[in-house]
Amino acid sequence: MRAGRTLRRIVMDRIIAQVPDLGGRVFDKATKSEEFPYATLGSSYWGDDSVECVEAREITLQVDLWHSSSSKGALEDLVDDVTAALNGWADTVTLTMHPARISLVRIMDDPDGVSVHGVIQIEALVEG
Template structure:
């Protein structure tokens, strides 16, 4: 059995790496663990959380998943455009092999500079419900 959120994360990474709008900004730079010295801009899978939401004999989880966009370009223009491309790429169904995605909604996008002021970040949070195979 595959952890439902892990399976979804794999599907998200695959979709972002295949989406022309996202690839135009980052190429294939979509990471779970960002390598040292990675070229920017890039996308990193951020924190996630899940809470059990089972009913009757159907296992389910409410979840939140953050996708982080990073840019060194001056200002917020590039990171906002990349964030918009990510939000657009996330629209539509995700076919999972073992689990079932019931819903996936954009919750919030926060755009800010890192503490050193050299990089801009768009932290995009999605929430939803996923039914587990177990």
């Protein structure tokens, strides 16, 4: 099952399509020179949620949003937009999945002193 990689790709595609204020700047991993605001996909993990005759995983994926430290309000707006794009969404054409749900949202100052950081944690049950 390659569901984790597929989920990362379709989440990136969904954010790019639904959150135009990011200007398409959604990366699996960004470079230090990337222009604010942008999103990256952070850590992920999964647990086996299989039942008899159906192989399944509950995948948790972190989406990180980054903006300049002078724009915490703008970052909160972007976090709201990404949350709205992902909560209850499922791409059942690409992946056999149940609607995603948001399990955690957090906004914080980044220790680098240059940026603010938003964290959105999504969970999706995928079959395959």
